[in-house]
Amino acid sequence: MENYNLNYLKELESESIYIIREVAAQFERPALLFSGGKDSIILTHLARKSFYPSKIPFPLIHIDTGHNFPETLDYRDKMVESIGANLIVGHVQDSIDKGRVKEETGFNASRNMLQTVTLLDTLEEFKIDAAMGGARRDEEKARAKERFFSHRDEFGQWDPKNQRPELWNIFNGKKNPGEHFRIFPISNWTEMDVWQYLHMEKIEMPVIYFTHKRLCIKRNGTILAHSEHLNLRESENPELLQIRFRTIGDMTCTGAVMSEANSLEDIITEISISRQTERGTRADDKRSDSAMEDRKREGYFDLEFGFGI
Amino acid sequence: MIEYKSNELLRFTTAGSVDDGKSTLIGRLLFDSKSIFEDQLEAVQKTSDFRGLDYLDLSLFTDGLRAEREQSITIDVAYRYFSTPKRKFIIADTPGHIQYTRNMVTGASTANLAIILADARNGIVEQTCRHSLIASLLKINHIVLCVNKLDLVDYSQEIYERIVDQYKVFASKLEVKDISFIPISALMGDNVVDRSDKMDWYEGPTLLYHLENVHIASDSNHIDCRFPVQYVIRPQSDLNHDYRGYAGRIAGGVYKPGDEVTILPSGFTSRIKSIDTFDGPVEEAFAPMSVTITLEDDIDISRGDMIVRTHNQPETGQDIEIILCWLNNKQYNPRAKYLLMHTTKDAKAIIKEINYKIDINTLHRIEDDKILNMNDIARVKLRTTQPLFYDSYSRNRNTGSLILIDEGTKETVAAGMII
Ligand SMILES: Nc1nc2c(ncn2[C@@H]2O[C@H](COP(=O)(O)OP(=O)(O)O)[C@@H](O)[C@H]2O)c(=O)[nH]1
Numbered sequence: 001m002e003n004y005n006l007n008y009l010k011e012l013e014s015e016s017i018y019i020i021r022e023v024a025a026q027f028e029r030p031a032l033l034f035s036g037g038k039d040s041i042i043l044t045h046l047a048r049k050s051f052y053p054s055k056i057p058f059p060l061i062h063i064d065t066g067h068n069f070p071e072t073l074d075y076r077d078k079m080v081e082s083i084g085a086n087l088i089v090g091h092v093q094d095s096i097d098k099g100r101v102k103e104e105t106g107f108n109a110s111r112n113m114l115q116t117v118t119l120l121d122t123l124e125e126f127k128i129d130a131a132m133g134g135a136r137r138d139e140e141k142a143r144a145k146e147r148f149f150s151h152r153d154e155f156g157q158w159d160p161k162n163q164r165p166e167l168w169n170i171f172n173g174k175k176n177p178g179e180h181f182r183i184f185p186i187s188n189w190t191e192m193d194v195w196q197y198l199h200m201e202k203i204e205m206p207v208i209y210f211t212h213k214r215l216c217i218k219r220n221g222t223i224l225a226h227s228e229h230l231n232l233r234e235s236e237n238p239e240l241l242q243i244r245f246r247t248i249g250d251m252t253c254t255g256a257v258m259s260e261a262n263s264l265e266d267i268i269t270e271i272s273i274s275r276q277t278e279r280g281t282r283a284d285d286k287r288s289d290s291a292m293e294d295r296k297r298e299g300y301f302d303l304e305f306g307f308g309i
Numbered sequence: 310m311i312e313y314k315s316n317e318l319l320r321f322t323t324a325g326s327v328d329d330g331k332s333t334l335i336g337r338l339l340f341d342s343k344s345i346f347e348d349q350l351e352a353v354q355k356t357s358d359f360r361g362l363d364y365l366d367l368s369l370f371t372d373g374l375r376a377e378r379e380q381s382i383t384i385d386v387a388y389r390y391f392s393t394p395k396r397k398f399i400i401a402d403t404p405g406h407i408q409y410t411r412n413m414v415t416g417a418s419t420a421n422l423a424i425i426l427a428d429a430r431n432g433i434v435e436q437t438c439r440h441s442l443i444a445s446l447l448k449i450n451h452i453v454l455c456v457n458k459l460d461l462v463d464y465s466q467e468i469y470e471r472i473v474d475q476y477k478v479f480a481s482k483l484e485v486k487d488i489s490f491i492p493i494s495a496l497m498g499d500n501v502v503d504r505s506d507k508m509d510w511y512e513g514p515t516l517l518y519h520l521e522n523v524h525i526a527s528d529s530n531h532i533d534c535r536f537p538v539q540y541v542i543r544p545q546s547d548l549n550h551d552y553r554g555y556a557g558r559i560a561g562g563v564y565k566p567g568d569e570v571t572i573l574p575s576g577f578t579s580r581i582k583s584i585d586t587f588d589g590p591v592e593e594a595f596a597p598m599s600v601t602i603t604l605e606d607d608i609d610i611s612r613g614d615m616i617v618r619t620h621n622q623p624e625t626g627q628d629i630e631i632i633l634c635w636l637n638n639k640q641y642n643p644r645a646k647y648l649l650m651h652t653t654k655d656a657k658a659i660i661k662e663i664n665y666k667i668d669i670n671t672l673h674r675i676e677d678d679k680i681l682n683m684n685d686i687a688r689v690k691l692r693t694t695q696p697l698f699y700d701s702y703s704r705n706r707n708t709g710s711l712i713l714i715d716e717g718t719k720e721t722v723a724a725g726m727i728i
Binding site: 005006007008009010011014024050054164166168169172174179187188192 | 316317318371389390412419526540542544587588612651707714720
């Protein structure tokens with residue numbers, strides 16, 4: 001008998017493609033939220049697969065905090081160019097200039113929180129009725145119950161009590177005027193799945209995911225990239241470290257990890273090792289320590305992109 | 310080194326009465342399979358210490374639901390993930406309390422397997438039967454009855470076997486292909502991931518071994534070709550000027566280029582020219598692959614149509630009998646019209662008749678009660694505004710399932726399995 005098995009990455013891929021196509025079919029003005037991080041890179045890749053040989057039939061939206069890694073913007077622009085996608089950029093600076101939000105000050109000043117407002121304004125300006133994001137359920141306990149199709153009322157509010165049950169592969173995107181959805185096509189993927197898929201698909205990644213030397217500072221156990229956007233304390237001295245990023249967001253609050261990982265294979269090995277030491281009690285391992293910090297950051301960042309708003 | 314190539318995905322659901330040890334079992338699976346991150350571990354260690362426990366309270370890894378239960382706010386299905394070198398697992402963790410039929414139905418709808426827990430001290434109780442019946446109703450092919458807390462009954466073979474026998478008598482009513490039994494202690498870890506050294510009398514596999522090896526490839530229907538068209542791809546670029554592809558996820562059967570197909574509802578026939586993916590055309594495609602089909606002939610096809618094999622067609626009709634589970638806290642309204650979603654097709658429907666309700670603890674029919682409240686299960690007749698192309702749910706979960714939506718609130722109010 002023939003063996004009709006799909007390997008699990010292919011099955012996850014197929015599920016995500018199904019959901020992305022449902023979004024394109026059920027909504028009038030969907031969009032994909034592109035942060036430059038690995039999850040949104042996968043999401044974009046899956047969107048390409050979903051409509052091939054057509055181009056992606058909806059825009060990508062990037063919320064630019066103005067504090068991006070130049071490497072992220074570079075990657076974004078090249079990618080958009082090569083796949084012929086329509087890119088919309090919402091600038092946090094514009095929200096500040098318009099007085100919609102107020103710039104934070106002090107040592108831990110960050111524009112991370114501000115981008116929520118810019119995001120919502122951008123979605124409204126372009127009348128987006130379904131915004132796809134790369135959040136995953138395994139990122140945090142609180143997300144374990146999030147739906148693929150997450151409903152928002154006319155005030156943009158997420159009411160956990162009012163989420164629709166999702167059965168089989170039937171996704172209810174019906175809505176009343178003013179209501180809209182956040183959609184998470186890679187909900188069922190874990191961090192490891194993401195890296196393995198990137199490897200399997202040979203997807204090109206922004207260079208800062210791989211090891212490089214960079215001027216950094218250490219603050220509260222987190223390694224931060226030194227840049228003109230970071231306000232230094234007197235005691236803080238930038239030092240040259242061999243690092244890479246495990247996730248990418250705003251420069252002022254994306255933590256780096258000490259790492260020599262130079263390829264996706266190296267990264268996968270690194271993550272599987274750090275998971276194993278996680279089993280022992282309190283491994284005093286810098287790597288997994290900051291890995292944990294990373295995950296928190298990532299949660300923080302993705303919160304902007306769906307869960308909770 | 311990187312071993313993803315042949316790994317399969319197993320989706321399972323867990324059920325048991327409150328305090329049977331469901332959270333502990335899931336925590337144990339996650340912990341022993343090394344799926345716990347250090348920050349989670351630390352938090353659980355701290356809470357365990359704080360409560361003065363001299364062991365790690367594994368149930369805390371999934372305590373989201375527990376906290377909610379204590380505060381009696383919304384209880385919902387939570388999804389959790391772990392993997393081993395052999396398989397990736399998705400757990401639909403459904404709360405076991407009596408009024409949560411709706412959650413269990415939701416969790417079971419995508420599961421290949423159900424783990425049902427019983428406390429060795431209590432044996433088979435009403436909840437065990439209810440959960441098993443729901444699993445059977447949702448056509449889960451594999452059930453594992455885990456008799457838990459064997460440590461509290463001195464790992465007694467006699468007690469275990471009495472429970473197994475009791476369950477077998479009950480299970481003879483169920484339509485489940487494969488039922489297994491495993492004696493475990495979730496707390497101590499016996500027979501969950503590691504073999505117990507306290508139960509020499511048990512010769513079967515550990516739970517994890519069973520999850521890794523249970524045969525699921527034949528759970529999908531690879532006989533009846535069903536391809537609901539999801540989206541029409543027309544690039545209209547210079548390069549692909551005349552390209553017209555029908556995108557969708559295969560709901561059943563195996564498709565190959567050259568196959569003769571019929572399009573529903575138009576009835577036109579054609580042949581498959583190619584089955585395309587971003588990674589190139591494929592020689593065959595089967596459930597649950599997402600592909601794009603092109604045909605030899607130019608036919609007007611849109612979302613909601615179905616491409617099937619000419620000599621193996623689904624049922625077509627507007628009068629449909631289903632087993633329905635009511636999911637909404639707003640009662641069923643006999644005068645209302647509902648929106649209906651089935652595969653990629655939308656229609657409207659009325660419930661023409663409620664044949665009978667089903668007592669989910671006994672499977673007995675309740676004939677005189679015609680009110681549907683949240684968590685009720687009933688056999689009903691639907692009349693739809695347009696014909697659906699369907700199979701019975703037991704033959705194909707994808708083409709045999711549907712949902713009903715309230716026209717006003719747009720909420721999903723019912724799930725239906727076609728008879
Ligand atoms: N002795 C013993 N206690 C267990 C076992 N499994 C769970 N428990 C305990 O039973 C109680 C309820 O377990 P929990 O996992 O929270 O049950 P749930 O309500 O089904 O999620 C807790 O106090 C657990 O420590 C077991 O195998 N042996």
